[in-house]
Amino acid sequence: MTISEISKKCNISPDTLRYYEKVGLLSYVNRTSGGIRNYTEQDCAQVEFVKCMRSAGLSIEVLQKYFELFKRGKSTLKARRDLLAKERENLQMRFRELQDTIKRLDYKISVYDKALKSKSKELKF
């Protein structure tokens, strides 16, 4: 697959794909004889993984660390597991915070709805 195909499929810009490769979030992608990137299904799955983790909020730095461990081979299995587990815990925390914030917004919206019905009050902020 060419870079534009992956770009469309994963909805990530070619520039971002090249950037991810440059900083080590994709192991070096094979090139055709003409020097053009030729993504495999594997590469594609990895791009999807990176995209998913990035949009959940994992930093580039953490993902670099993960793939760097990967390159070092089987001896880093435990370290990688632990890295993922730690990030999982971070997400869990953000998950609960997000839940609370949504509840808070629900309450605030309900206060607005009341104010709108009574057509008189102003709120504090």
Added chain:
Amino acid sequence: MTISEISKKCNISPDTLRYYEKVGLLSYVNRTSGGIRNYTEQDCAQVEFVKCMRSAGLSIEVLQKYFELFKRGKSTLKARRDLLAKERENLQMRFRELQDTIKRLDYKISVYDKALKSKSKELKF
């Protein structure tokens, strides 16, 4: 309350508090005769609100818009309600994505645990 008191109470740096005021996320904070900020309980509650929304991911720009509407008075009640409702929907979406990502990480971690037990396999990434 002085800026350093609020800073401690809300765990936001004085620089950030001044920045928020400058860009309109806090209505102008009263000063003492000597020109020093003197935060009220109200201000404090607003700081808490901003902090909560910011850490949930609402942009400075959206919060600026919200407080700008606020300054325009009661006529913008509906607009503010709708702005909050829209942001709430965004958060709800991110909430579900986060849930999925956590599940995905759980699965990946379980795969790692299996690999660690069998002490032989390497994973794809």
Added chain:
DNA sequence: ATAGCAGTTGGAGTTAACTCCAAGTCAAGC
């Protein structure tokens, strides 16, 4: 064989959201 387009590279530029700095002010204690 040439026009045109998709791709390549290294490196510069952009954006959001802070964060830091220099120069100055003010109240309090010695």
Added chain:
DNA sequence: GCTTGACTTGGAGTTAACTCCAACTGCTAT
């Protein structure tokens, strides 16, 4: 009256994560 320390301001600097650019290469179709 002078030092100290917390505060003030406007504005410059930083960081993460892209995003854009210029100059170039190499297929493909006319």
